[in-house]
Amino acid sequence: xxxxxxxELLRDRTLRLxxxxxxxxxxxxxxxxxxxxxxxxxxxxxxxIPPELIAEFVAYQETTRAQDDADQGLxxxxxxxxxxxLQWTGTMDAARERLRREFLMPAFDCGPTQFYDYPTQRRLPxxxxxxxxxxxxxxxxxEIGYVSTWYRQDVSQATERLASLIxxxxxxxxxxxxxxxxxxxxxxxxxxxxxxxxxxxxxxxxAGSQCLISPLILDHRAAADMLERARVGVPRYHAASxxxxxxxTPVTPAAAIVIGAAEILGCLAAAYCxxxxxxxxxxxxxxVADMRTADAASAGPENVMVIVxxxxxxxxxxxGHLWSETYFSPSTNRPGxxxxxxxxxxxxxxxxxVGNPNIPYxxxxxxxxxxxxxxxxxxxxxxxxxxxxxxxxxVEVTEATLLSEEIAAHVExxxxxxxxxxxxxxxxxxxxxxxxxxxxxxxxxxxEQRILDLCEERWRANAAxxxxxxxxxxxxRGLNAVLARAEKELL
Numbered sequence: 001x002x003x004x005x006x007x008e009l010l011r012d013r014t015l016r017l018x019x020x021x022x023x024x025x026x027x028x029x030x031x032x033x034x035x036x037x038x039x040x041x042x043x044x045x046x047x048x049i050p051p052e053l054i055a056e057f058v059a060y061q062e063t064t065r066a067q068d069d070a071d072q073g074l075x076x077x078x079x080x081x082x083x084x085x086l087q088w089t090g091t092m093d094a095a096r097e098r099l100r101r102e103f104l105m106p107a108f109d110c111g112p113t114q115f116y117d118y119p120t121q122r123r124l125p126x127x128x129x130x131x132x133x134x135x136x137x138x139x140x141x142x143e144i145g146y147v148s149t150w151y152r153q154d155v156s157q158a159t160e161r162l163a164s165l166i167x168x169x170x171x172x173x174x175x176x177x178x179x180x181x182x183x184x185x186x187x188x189x190x191x192x193x194x195x196x197x198x199x200x201x202x203x204x205x206x207a208g209s210q211c212l213i214s215p216l217i218l219d220h221r222a223a224a225d226m227l228e229r230a231r232v233g234v235p236r237y238h239a240a241s242x243x244x245x246x247x248x249t250p251v252t253p254a255a256a257i258v259i260g261a262a263e264i265l266g267c268l269a270a271a272y273c274x275x276x277x278x279x280x281x282x283x284x285x286x287x288v289a290d291m292r293t294a295d296a297a298s299a300g301p302e303n304v305m306v307i308v309x310x311x312x313x314x315x316x317x318x319x320g321h322l323w324s325e326t327y328f329s330p331s332t333n334r335p336g337x338x339x340x341x342x343x344x345x346x347x348x349x350x351x352x353x354v355g356n357p358n359i360p361y362x363x364x365x366x367x368x369x370x371x372x373x374x375x376x377x378x379x380x381x382x383x384x385x386x387x388x389x390x391x392x393x394x395v396e397v398t399e400a401t402l403l404s405e406e407i408a409a410h411v412e413x414x415x416x417x418x419x420x421x422x423x424x425x426x427x428x429x430x431x432x433x434x435x436x437x438x439x440x441x442x443x444x445x446x447x448e449q450r451i452l453d454l455c456e457e458r459w460r461a462n463a464a465x466x467x468x469x470x471x472x473x474x475x476x477r478g479l480n481a482v483l484a485r486a487e488k489e490l491l
Contacts, residue, residue, distance in 0.1 A: 002355035003308050007316040010254070014261045014313070015051050022046030023216050023266035027223030030270055037273045046216075049269050054318075057272045061280065061319025068281070068321050074099075076359050080283060080323045081207060082106045082146035084238075085176035088204045095145075103389040104145035105382060107138055109329060109366045110179060110207075111148035112373030116335060118456045123333075123372055125153040131164065135171035136466035137375055137459055143382055147174045150373060158490040159483065161185050165192060165205060166479045173469040177207025183224040187232050188486045195478035203234035209283060210271070211240045212263035214248030218270060226274055235275030239267035239282045242328075244296045245306065246289035253302050257309040260284050264310070265318055281321045284310040285328045287369065298331040298369060299342035304349040311354075326350040326362040329370035335377035335455075337448050339367060343381065360388050375463075379455035383435045390431035 040048045074083045086092045114123045115130045138147035149168045168175040193202035210222040241263040243249045249256035264282035286303045287296035314322035330342035343363040351359035365378025
């Protein structure tokens with residue numbers, strides 16, 4: 001069952017909001033560019049975006065829509081960050097082929113700032129020790145295809161992103177894009193891409209989004225980020241709306257869809273004025289206010305309705321290029337079955353509303369709306385994803401699998417198939433899980449604690465088996481030279 005909604009009315013209200021109320025743009029330079037493309041300023045100072053400019057932008061988006069639609073096929077399994085990396089490095093086809101035969105998943109989304117320490121049940125700020133341990137875990141876990149660089153708190157923040165990228169590359173071959181945070185870091189991330197690839201203007205490490213502040217504010221940092229990307233020759237923009245329903249939008253999903261769509265569309269229109277041949281995509285993420293606890297909750301039906309509604313609106317009227325997955329992260333603040341419930345509910349709701357039964361369980365080891373990383377939760381999430389991967393959509397029907405003669409012989413002799421050499425040779429190929437055995441003894445450790453204890457043991461055993469990746473000395477020297485220049489300018 002796909003979502004049902006009046007996208008024409010939603011389109012009209014979105015265009016009215018942008019054309020009559022407008023987008024607040026906290027940049028004189030970006031405002032001037034938009035005014036030069038036909039926008040006007042309201043008495044409030046907001047930039048009104050006319051429907052003619054939106055139509056021009058949509059026509060541009062349609063020229064690359066088929067390729068973008070194909071690329072988005074990897075998003076449910078890989079997430080936006082890893083999928084973008086595969087795009088930028090020209091490895092999409094190789095990844096698709098690998099994912100057909102091998103289980104791989106991303107870890108820890110775009111990077112936590114805190115670490116959940118399971119033995120002490122405490123949240124710790126990410127420091128260099130924790131960072132290195134998480135990179136080792138990624139390198140030593142074959143099922144991890146991509147890992148984010150966590151945000152360290154014990155180093156200078158002006159150059160933390162650059163130093164953490166280098167430290168990550170020294171400990172794992174699975175690091176990819178970095179969010180610059182400070183626009184001044186962008187040029188150095190591009191230089192680091194050039195060091196690794198040997199190609200000019202290689203933005204492989206320049207990830208991140210231009211996140212709108214609800215309602216409809218393109219703030220000075222996001223605007224500076226956009227201008228700097230254009231200046232260094234990597235005009236790649238990923239506009240994101242992240243409202244909380246009932247706080248930064250009205251409480252009704254229809255109204256929240258309009259605000260989310262207007263924020264993304266307004267930012268992309270601004271990016272189009274700045275870089276008319278740029279790579280322009282959007283992303284919708286939503287939470288909802290829990291009036292009982294004042295938390296921003298993620299596993300509610302309204303969240304998924306808004307995310308899918310905005311995606312559908314872009315598909316029907318605004319040229320596609322709207323990337324969305326189930327949601328950002330569970331909002332619960334500790335590992336365990338509450339996080340599993342939130343992941344399963346949101347994944348199932350998303351799959352139902354987009355009419356795609358193949359949407360996987362979305363967990364990847366994050367908690368508290370992505371701010372906390374838990375390797376314990378990651379091992380639990382990975383086990384669930386592996387069990388889904390083991391469910392194949394077809395049954396191999398051949399003479400080798402039918403075993404007609406063996407069936408006849410065992411039926412004739414009335415023997416069980418446990419006596420068959422074929423059973424002994426292939427029984428271990430059946431999916432089994434150490435975390436979720438088919439049955440448990442009646443006495444013993446409570447089930448959730450037993451599962452989490454095993455997950456904790458597993459990730460620590462993986463990290464202990466770490467072997468360093470092959471990072472050439474010449475590449476490391478080049479990266480450190482870029483960092484040294486950045487430290488002179490930024491510290």
